[in-house]
Amino acid sequence: MRDTYNIAVDFDGTIVEDAYPRIGKPIIFAFETLKKLQEKGHRLILWTYRKGSSLEEAVEFCKQNGLVFYAVNRSFPEEEFDSSYSRKIHADIFIDDRNIGGLKSWGEIYQQLIGGQPLGEKTKSKKGWFSFLK
Ligand SMILES: [Mg+2]
Numbered sequence: 621m622r623d624t625y626n627i628a629v630d631f632d633g634t635i636v637e638d639a640y641p642r643i644g645k646p647i648i649f650a651f652e653t654l655k656k657l658q659e660k661g662h663r664l665i666l667w668t669y670r671k672g673s674s675l676e677e678a679v680e681f682c683k684q685n686g687l688v689f690y691a692v693n694r695s696f697p698e699e700e701f702d703s704s705y706s707r708k709i710h711a712d713i714f715i716d717d718r719n720i721g722g723l724k725s726w727g728e729i730y731q732q733l734i735g736g737q738p739l740g741e742k743t744k745s746k747k748g749w750f751s752f753l754k
Pocket residue numbers: 630631632633634716717718
């Protein structure tokens with residue numbers, strides 16, 4: 621099993637709430653999880669219906685939230701559209717609200733791809749059972 625993946629991520633309804641063509645509010649833990657995935661060496665591809673100025677706005681919004689993609693609507697940064705090649709991008713994993721079964725919570729995505737303590741889970745109190753007796 622490889623250590624790093626190409627991960628294609630949708631924008632509307634996945635990173636932000638769907639308000640297309642406007643930009644919705646970030647979905648909880650989306651940016652945190654995506655940045656952590658990059659830290660772990662995964663390549664993130666923004667894979668969205670958006671194009672032109674609405675695409676630029678989405679890319680800029682992500683940048684303002686600290687997220688710069690490896691590639692946008694293509695398999696690698698230099699890829700040129702060429703109809704003699706398949707349009708399907710090369711990704712190992714797709715994260716999209718149109719997945720069958722819907723979008724998992726970003727907390728679950730984090731757990732599944734990164735592991736460790738789930739985001740948002742409070743650290744357990746170090747106080748033991750007896751502490752309330754004191
Ligand atoms: Mg979507």
